[in-house]
Amino acid sequence: MNRRALTLVAVPFAMMSFAAVLLTPPAAALLPITITTLTGLGFGQVIATSTPGIVTVTPAGTRSVSGGAVLGNGLGVTAGTFLITGDLNNTYSITLPSSATLSSGAGTMTADNFTSSPSDSGNLGLGTQVLAVGADLHVGASQSTASYSGTYAVTVAYN
């Protein structure tokens, strides 16, 4: 009778300690994924005309224009870059904003059609990857001369 009672006591305690053992490994197995800005997205110098235009910067940092805007010099033209860190060989999804607003005291402009490299999903390989982002900037007709700036958010999540 005593032996049986002991067994009955032992089972729940064994379960509890098993649960305690379970607590640690999953948390340690997955390094948190992090994203850190390396460089801001720069469209450089642009000359507005009486016709609206679109200035595109690709994730490779190449700039082009369509419509009425004219490209000024290329100083400050750069793709947005981010450092992603996390677990070895894990893949992750990338969420880009649908649009962002750049503003100055003289007005606002919209950036949209955000693109990235890698595009939809990245692979952390040895634990890090650089993510590059480009976008379209809409330059208004006779957009006021000024320096415009804004922010945009990029989210990465383990697949």
Added chain:
Amino acid sequence: MLRRKSLEDIMRKLWIPAALALVASLLPLSAANAQFSSDTDTASASVTIVSAISITKTVDMNFGDVVEGAGTVILATDNGRTATGNTTLGNSTAAAAASFSVTGDSGATYAITLPGSAITLTGTGTDMTVDTFVSDHPGDTGTLTGGTDTILVGATLNVGATQTTGAYTGSFDLTVAYN
């Protein structure tokens, strides 16, 4: 027997807290995983809208009167002339460095591109060339103080030994671009 029963009851009752403890201890774990499994960062986007830079010639370059003889006439940006070789200087009245007016963004700096190779002056006799263009802006860069600036340009005229008398003309381009 009665005692054993009650002990079993106690043990059965212990299962529920044990199970709850298990579930409860797993909850914060999954919450922590949600925090680790994604991250967001906010970066800047920027552009500078500038007004177009433009350049207009206000004064043509003129080497003035030159007497034939193989050599050169160096026209400085302050309109001063120097002859070398067998060339001699005639009347200086018309001699003038070229002058250009530049307009654009106030305070912006810009680069000047002078002709990189010789240009040709044609006239009554053999063609002459003009080269070694210089501007009055050190480093060929300027600043649009108040949105305007003036560039003066000089050059060197190469004169032949038996240059036919008469007027010779040509043209050259000057390019400005924002830095």
